[in-house]
Amino acid sequence: MQAQSRKWRLAKKSIGFVPTMGALHEGHLELVRACRKENDVTIASVYVNPLQFGPKEDFAKYPRTLEKDLKMLQGEKVNAVFTPSDKEMYPAGFSTSVEVKGPLMQGLCAPFRPGHFNGVATVVVKLLGAVMPDRLYLGQKDAQQLAVLRQVIKDLNMDIETISCPTVREHDGLAMSSRNQGLTLEGRKTAPALYKALKVGKSIVELGETQAEKVLEEIRKVIEDEKNVKIQYLEAVNPETLVPVTEIKPGTMIALATYLDNVRLIDNIVI
Numbered sequence: 001m002q003a004q005s006r007k008w009r010l011a012k013k014s015i016g017f018v019p020t021m022g023a024l025h026e027g028h029l030e031l032v033r034a035c036r037k038e039n040d041v042t043i044a045s046v047y048v049n050p051l052q053f054g055p056k057e058d059f060a061k062y063p064r065t066l067e068k069d070l071k072m073l074q075g076e077k078v079n080a081v082f083t084p085s086d087k088e089m090y091p092a093g094f095s096t097s098v099e100v101k102g103p104l105m106q107g108l109c110a111p112f113r114p115g116h117f118n119g120v121a122t123v124v125v126k127l128l129g130a131v132m133p134d135r136l137y138l139g140q141k142d143a144q145q146l147a148v149l150r151q152v153i154k155d156l157n158m159d160i161e162t163i164s165c166p167t168v169r170e171h172d173g174l175a176m177s178s179r180n181q182g183l184t185l186e187g188r189k190t191a192p193a194l195y196k197a198l199k200v201g202k203s204i205v206e207l208g209e210t211q212a213e214k215v216l217e218e219i220r221k222v223i224e225d226e227k228n229v230k231i232q233y234l235e236a237v238n239p240e241t242l243v244p245v246t247e248i249k250p251g252t253m254i255a256l257a258t259y260l261d262n263v264r265l266i267d268n269i270v271i
Contacts, residue, residue, distance in 0.1 A: 001082050003213060005043075005132040007238040008079075013040035016163075019124060019165045022046040023063035023178035024072050027168035031137045032076045034165050043131050044073050047089065051097075051119030053241070063181055082131060091125060098122045098156075100148055103243050107142045108255055109266065112232055120145055128153075135158050141167040141175045143255060143268050147242055169195065175267045187261035188224050194258060196221035198220035198269040201254050205271050210248050212236040223258065232257040232264070239270060 008015055016039030018031045022208065034040045046069050053059035073081050098121035104110075110117060128136070136153070140145045150162045168176045173195035183191060201219040209215055216234055223229055237244050239253040248271055255268035
């Protein structure tokens with residue numbers, strides 16, 4: 001991968017990179033399309049990273065559909081797909097990791113998934129070292145991951161531009177995610193309630209309510225009308241620092257995580 005990227009860089013070609021864990025869907029492909037528009041070369045990776053799964057999480061069950069993924073990426077005319085093995089990424093004696101601290105790690109998913117974002121940061125730094133891109137493309141749905149990786153790239157003086165792309169949704173508003181495959185038929189019917197609730201919150205703000213506590217309470221009511229949905233967190237935060245806010249202003253992000261059919265679903269909306 002490094003040898004091929006060096007050839008492209010020597011040829012003065014710009015390189016864009018879309019990291020994925022496979023089980024690709026239209027959301028991933030939109031990242032690829034945005035990447036292709038802005039770069040001479042588009043590289044995607046497919047790698048299910050064990051470092052970012054906790055001991056009680058679904059690493060073994062995470063969908064792996066490499067053959068299908070490669071066909072989809074070929075259809076989008078990517079220039080290369082990087083598919084390293086665990087032994088290549090974490091060889092014997094591997095003993096270095098990237099640790100992220102500060103406000104970005106104090107709210108949203110971080111308290112519920114200890115070690116997760118350090119695992120994400122470590123693997124992405126390694127992937128960036130292999131691909132050597134000019135631009136990195138990430139989805140807004142994983143807003144905390146986006147904020148963390150922007151901070152990592154800034155803190156480590158990596159000469160890489162981070163591009164955020166809008167969340168891609170199903171026809172009924174559900175944010176596209178590889179984890180949606182784990183929903184039952186009934187759960188799939190229920191899942192759009194999450195985005196519906198976030199839109200209710202946005203509407204309340206547009207009508208003049210700016211107290212975060214009141215807006216979040218109305219969102220919570222909509223979700224709690226669905227019997228099988230368990231809210232893990234619901235917060236209004238600054239989208240860059242992820243620090244909770246008491247007053248909602250333009251640019252505030254409302255983010256949530258829920259469990260439905262034992263599947264963890266996250267979503268967010270920016271006011």
